[in-house]
Amino acid sequence: MIARALHLFTFITLLFCAFTPSANAQQAKIGFQWRSVELRGKAYIPLEQIKSFYQLQESKRKNQTLTLENRRTQIEITIGEQKIRINRATFYLSEPVIESADTIHLSALDLRSLIDPVMRPAKVARDQIFNTVVLDPGHGGKDRGSAKQEASLTLSLAEKTRELLVNQGYRVVMTRTEDQFVSLGERVRIAQAEANAILLSIHFNAGQKNTHGLETYIISAREPHPAAASSVTLATAVHSRSLLYLNDPMYGNQFQIVDRGIKHAKFSLLKGVSHPAILIEAGFLTHEEEAAKIHSEAYQNALAKSFVRGIEVYRASIQKKP
Numbered sequence: 001m002i003a004r005a006l007h008l009f010t011f012i013t014l015l016f017c018a019f020t021p022s023a024n025a026q027q028a029k030i031g032f033q034w035r036s037v038e039l040r041g042k043a044y045i046p047l048e049q050i051k052s053f054y055q056l057q058e059s060k061r062k063n064q065t066l067t068l069e070n071r072r073t074q075i076e077i078t079i080g081e082q083k084i085r086i087n088r089a090t091f092y093l094s095e096p097v098i099e100s101a102d103t104i105h106l107s108a109l110d111l112r113s114l115i116d117p118v119m120r121p122a123k124v125a126r127d128q129i130f131n132t133v134v135l136d137p138g139h140g141g142k143d144r145g146s147a148k149q150e151a152s153l154t155l156s157l158a159e160k161t162r163e164l165l166v167n168q169g170y171r172v173v174m175t176r177t178e179d180q181f182v183s184l185g186e187r188v189r190i191a192q193a194e195a196n197a198i199l200l201s202i203h204f205n206a207g208q209k210n211t212h213g214l215e216t217y218i219i220s221a222r223e224p225h226p227a228a229a230s231s232v233t234l235a236t237a238v239h240s241r242s243l244l245y246l247n248d249p250m251y252g253n254q255f256q257i258v259d260r261g262i263k264h265a266k267f268s269l270l271k272g273v274s275h276p277a278i279l280i281e282a283g284f285l286t287h288e289e290e291a292a293k294i295h296s297e298a299y300q301n302a303l304a305k306s307f308v309r310g311i312e313v314y315r316a317s318i319q320k321k322p
């Protein structure tokens with residue numbers, strides 16, 4: 001109970017301190033009072049407060065789904081679901097959306113750890129300036145990955161990404177450059193040897209033969225991590241660019257890759273690396289049609305470009321003056 005109260009206090013303080021006069025002078029002057037309620041044993045924040053803090057307007061309501069908008073963001077919230085859509089990308093929540101006493105509530109944990117870094121990247125992550133990108137092609141050597149050819153495909157995609165990043169002036173460190181076995185511990189060590197860096201771990205997925213789509217993992221919101229908020233911002237930028245570059249004819253491709261969302265996991269790689277870090281599962285090799293797309297140069301080139309663009313967007317957003 002004490003832990004929860006402290007937790008919430010930190011959350012309130014964090015948001016309060018980060019609120020700047022330029023955003024809304026009147027509100028900043030009087031301060032913003034977050035008031036949580038306890039639902040199903042967890043701290044929840046009523047939607048009215050969230051709307052007011054982020055200056056969101058309700059633009060649509062259909063059955064259980066509510067759409068909120070401000071100048072830059074569109075949010076879709078569905079009562080009872082444990083996911084939310086922000087600017088058309090899916091994010092998995094740690095707690096479900098609850099309606100209580102005719103009011104929609106989001107958990108304080110999700111608001112602090114997920115929604116705030118997406119809504120206000122410059123406020124949350126402005127200290128994490130970097131120039132090094134650690135690329136981690138999954139598997140290799142005796143570890144062939146979870147599906148046929150995963151190890152060689154991750155390396156080829158990482159190499160394409162490296163070339164583009166170097167052209168943009170980034171320093172790139174690879175956890176492997178050949179078809180060799182590198183333990184997870186060694187991958188963490190390589191990434192941790194860099195002072196200011198971000199990490200992209202590249203994988204392809206395996207599952208039931210009908211399962212397909214792209215998903216991105218970040219460290220679990222329940223896991224204390226120094227770069228948790230920055231990782232959310234990085235995941236948002238890379239995940240949404242990946243889907244855009246693969247699917248939007250404006251970017252020259254129509255691969256029709258499904259958005260499986262940004263998800264939390266307790267992967268030891270994400271846990272062990274203290275930099276902003278994400279793990280991308282860039283499609284299913286066990287899905288016949290999707291595997292054919294993944295093997296094409298066009299698919300890999302689009303993904304490599306989208307990773308670089310996502311990294312650029314992330315860097316620009318954290319460098320913005322608050």
Ligand SMILES: [Zn+2]
Pocket residue numbers: 138139145146150203204
């Ligand atoms: Zn893998």
